[in-house]
Amino acid sequence: MPDGSLTQTQKALITLRQRILGGALSGGTRLFEVALADELQISRTPIRAALSRLAEEGLLERGKGGGFVVRSFALADVVDTIDLRGVLEGTAARYAAERGAPAAALAKAQLVLRDIDRVICQQVIDMEAYSALNTVFHGLLADMAQSPTLARELARITALPFASPSAFLEDHERLETLQRILTVAQAQHRAILDAIANRESGRAESLAREHARAARRNVEFLLSQEAALREGVSSLALLAE
Amino acid sequence: MPDGSLTQTQKALITLRQRILGGALSGGTRLFEVALADELQISRTPIRAALSRLAEEGLLERGKGGGFVVRSFALADVVDTIDLRGVLEGTAARYAAERGAPAAALAKAQLVLRDIDRVICQQVIDMEAYSALNTVFHGLLADMAQSPTLARELARITALPFASPSAFLEDHERLETLQRILTVAQAQHRAILDAIANRESGRAESLAREHARAARRNVEFLLSQEAALREGVSSLALLAE
DNA sequence: AATTACTGGTATGTATACATTCTGCGAAGC
DNA sequence: GCTTCGCAGAATGTATACATACCAGTAATT
Numbered sequence: 446m447p448d449g450s451l452t453q454t455q456k457a458l459i460t461l462r463q464r465i466l467g468g469a470l471s472g473g474t475r476l477f478e479v480a481l482a483d484e485l486q487i488s489r490t491p492i493r494a495a496l497s498r499l500a501e502e503g504l505l506e507r508g509k510g511g512g513f514v515v516r517s518f519a520l521a522d523v524v525d526t527i528d529l530r531g532v533l534e535g536t537a538a539r540y541a542a543e544r545g546a547p548a549a550a551l552a553k554a555q556l557v558l559r560d561i562d563r564v565i566c567q568q569v570i571d572m573e574a575y576s577a578l579n580t581v582f583h584g585l586l587a588d589m590a591q592s593p594t595l596a597r598e599l600a601r602i603t604a605l606p607f608a609s610p611s612a613f614l615e616d617h618e619r620l621e622t623l624q625r626i627l628t629v630a631q632a633q634h635r636a637i638l639d640a641i642a643n644r645e646s647g648r649a650e651s652l653a654r655e656h657a658r659a660a661r662r663n664v665e666f667l668l669s670q671e672a673a674l675r676e677g678v679s680s681l682a683l684l685a686e
Numbered sequence: 687m688p689d690g691s692l693t694q695t696q697k698a699l700i701t702l703r704q705r706i707l708g709g710a711l712s713g714g715t716r717l718f719e720v721a722l723a724d725e726l727q728i729s730r731t732p733i734r735a736a737l738s739r740l741a742e743e744g745l746l747e748r749g750k751g752g753g754f755v756v757r758s759f760a761l762a763d764v765v766d767t768i769d770l771r772g773v774l775e776g777t778a779a780r781y782a783a784e785r786g787a788p789a790a791a792l793a794k795a796q797l798v799l800r801d802i803d804r805v806i807c808q809q810v811i812d813m814e815a816y817s818a819l820n821t822v823f824h825g826l827l828a829d830m831a832q833s834p835t836l837a838r839e840l841a842r843i844t845a846l847p848f849a850s851p852s853a854f855l856e857d858h859e860r861l862e863t864l865q866r867i868l869t870v871a872q873a874q875h876r877a878i879l880d881a882i883a884n885r886e887s888g889r890a891e892s893l894a895r896e897h898a899r900a901a902r903r904n905v906e907f908l909l910s911q912e913a914a915l916r917e918g919v920s921s922l923a924l925l926a927e
Numbered sequence: 928a929a930t931t932a933c934t935g936g937t938a939t940g941t942a943t944a945c946a947t948t949c950t951g952c953g954a955a956g957c
Numbered sequence: 958g959c960t961t962c963g964c965a966g967a968a969t970g971t972a973t974a975c976a977t978a979c980c981a982g983t984a985a986t987t
Binding site: 933938940 | 958962967969971978981984985
């Protein structure tokens, strides 16, 4: 639990977020200000601020007569959220193609893809590096759409751990499987960029949607495994039973 | 300014929301807790809570070192947001078609369309009644998708006054123009419902997107008018200069 | 002259006492 | 037996005093 020069609100925010995402607080659990204040040794005011921001992030819901409840995510919600990301990224790709992406962004995206190539051809894949690069690529896609509104909503969705573009990748056991998945994803990245560069908006949209669909297949695969295997999937810790 | 048995937070929330939507606070304006507390005769704590919720609604943004700033909406943002609603409603319609909408919802939607018919064939159109029915119809569409995630995001977007399904309709001067617009919209409603009932997902999605496009055309038309005419368009009061 | 360090003012952050409201349970009344 | 009233407690809502952090303006030092 970090304690640098953070404000009390930030400390509470980090701790509580961690607990929710980590599954320590299961969906439907009501959070009481006094109890939390007592436990975390922080006064009610910053606790309240933290709860409010968690509601803003979509991890909590406001109860009827005040109060906050941990939002519960069912499998169907996870799948829907990933698909929704696909829809939004599809729209971003379409906008980028229709409006014409800035040459600088396109060039940068090409460089990122080159870097990703370098990472995935290694014998031991550095997943942290891949995730970082993948996130940058998807961020560039959002930028190329030149729509702050869309970028905002995409950021909101992506903030949920299971909807992030790099979710569920670190959880594949076999190297071959992982390498195959990443190779296909990279081909999709190239195709999306190509469609945008050629101003093929329909193609760009479809490809981006399909790209997210791969993430959905990943979840469905992981959930078809034995429960024991699912234990380690940190992105799914907050799933309801 | 209402004062029933509302909490201070609610009062502050309502007042501030009204000011932002009404354009009394232009985009980029920073809101200071103390100043607001002093002016509204409410202590800082509920002011803070209200500001936090307005940030959640998307009307305010959090500044770098704390503090809140009124979000500024340019014309491009309005257009993008309406299109985004189209994308989301398109997705809702597609889901409804793919998953199969509950018979009860379909029947209810048919009834609503019947009611809308009755409203728009009048000599003097009761716009309040139309807006209410139109909102119900769009709400049913969101329900038929059977995706809480999607419904949530749709509700978020629709909360912005210029992105609501019924925005900009009350601002048409000539009766014939209004009647033509509503007639076309109603035809689109029917087509969307038909596509959903027939499980034609692609058609349903395209139609719902096009339906939102009509709202976009409305904005663009209104903004092409003289500034004097735009004065009365309440949904656009918060637009940046 | 440029830079830095001080300082006053103003902003948000925090703690806490007090107010209010809601809820669940139990007893009284129908 | 069921409803309703009311009470107790526990929760959130509110006010406010105090702490801290940030910024700008100014003066001192290099």
